[in-house]
Amino acid sequence: MYEYRELIEAARAARENAYAPFSHFQVGAAVRTRAGRLIGGCNVENVSYGLTVCAERVAIFKAISEGEREFDAIAVVTDADRLTPPCGACRQIIWEMCGNVDVVLANLKGQMEIHRMKDLLPLPFDKSSF
Numbered sequence: 001m002y003e004y005r006e007l008i009e010a011a012r013a014a015r016e017n018a019y020a021p022f023s024h025f026q027v028g029a030a031v032r033t034r035a036g037r038l039i040g041g042c043n044v045e046n047v048s049y050g051l052t053v054c055a056e057r058v059a060i061f062k063a064i065s066e067g068e069r070e071f072d073a074i075a076v077v078t079d080a081d082r083l084t085p086p087c088g089a090c091r092q093i094i095w096e097m098c099g100n101v102d103v104v105l106a107n108l109k110g111q112m113e114i115h116r117m118k119d120l121l122p123l124p125f126d127k128s129s130f
């Protein structure tokens with residue numbers, strides 16, 4: 001959708017910086033603040049594979065560390081034919097920091113889909129759980 005063109009472009013640009021020498025799967029993400037600021041992130045892998053951090057979390061943690069707290073969308077861009085949804089760990093983080101935002105999945109061919117975060121993480125464990 002047109003309203004997400006720039007967000008997708010920010011994620012696509014962040015993907016260029018992906019550090020993915022092990023999987024060779026480059027991922028870019030970008031969050032949009034309610035004020036309209038776009039903050040990108042890429043996946044950062046490590047030879048100790050479990051230390052890898054996904055693009056979504058890099059983007060969110062960058063934004064949080066710069067003082068941002070209110071978001072209305074996140075985009076994920078890869079080169080895959082089948083659009084890449086956030087992993088389970090990232091869904092938990094997105095829910096905590098962004099809430100029920102639009103999750104925009106896109107690829108380099110120009111395909112895109114929009115999902116609501118609550119549909120990607122039904123029955124979440126969150127601040128209201130205790």
Ligand code: THU
Nearest residue numbers: 023025027043054055085086087
């Ligand atoms: N990855 C992401 O960055 N985000 C996703 O949504 C899916 C997976 C990364 C982690 C790893 O660097 C590579 O993709 C392969 O799993």
